[in-house]
Amino acid sequence: MKKALIALALIAIASLLYWVGPKPAPLAASENDVAIPVRPPAELVSPSPNKPSSPRSELPSNVRMAVAFATPITFYGRVIDQHGTPVANATVAGSATATLGSTTKVATKTDDAGNFTLQSKGIRLFVSVNRPGFIHLFPGQKSGMFSERGFSYVAGVGDGIHEPDPSRPIVFYLYKPGPSEALVHLKAKPRQLKRTGEPIEVALDQDHGANHKIWLSCKSAESKTADGRFSWRFEVRAVSGKIQQRAGNLDFEAPSVGYALSDIVDMDQAIARPQWVDSTRRSYFVHFDDDTYARVDVEMIAFGDYFVEVEGYYNPKTGSRNLEAHSSP
Structure with a gap:
């Protein structure tokens, strides 16, 4: 018992001497030591269920719809012709989607510079321009030109929100016909062809000498694939002349160069659908050897009654490539 008390006394004396005695100096930091900053603990913030949102999104759906409409x-728009000339006094019609299933109509006229402004309310505006003596251009009818188009004013109803800018009006086009000449018109008419490829000739000037003709032939194979595909070959030529494809239905001036002896549609049954088709529609310029010109629309139906439909406009005026004109009786 005495030994235990003596041991406890020695421990107490040693502890007292440690606390009241001198402390060892701290080690000096060497140049290779790196200080590691101590960051304060991050403040944890839970997502707020009451995060502010746009005023419109907080409204009931029926109210949001009313606000949108x-x-x-x-x-802001501008109307010009295919040459860039302003079209004054053109009629501008606007149709604004004001409610579900109904529209609000607005209209105006272009000024001397071809400019106009429309105002209304709604989610979308459809604009169309017209003027007597000009041709209205539907989207895709002539590349890069249109006489009508729609514009969205709220998100989610089109290809982005239209941002009106008076310094950058949207340009609309009207096609201005050129000077007219009397053309000989061959009206569209279906004509039977033989599947064996035997050709036919069609005169574009049937009532004016019948000396300017096109040559047509189509030959089809009898064998078919399980889904009905068969090989067929359609050829168009100009008798005593040459042809070339016409790019668009508003191309009225025949080119002076670029003609070939024939144009061929070669549809092999090995071609997969939808590339394989059983009909074709093409438009041509024709330059005859006597330096007269024509334009021809051809549609070949290589099934059923197996026929070709031809419509043509022939200009009997030597050297004139103008095919934008009134047809003769």
């Missing part, structure tokens, strides 16, 4: 619409 009440969106102010301002539209």
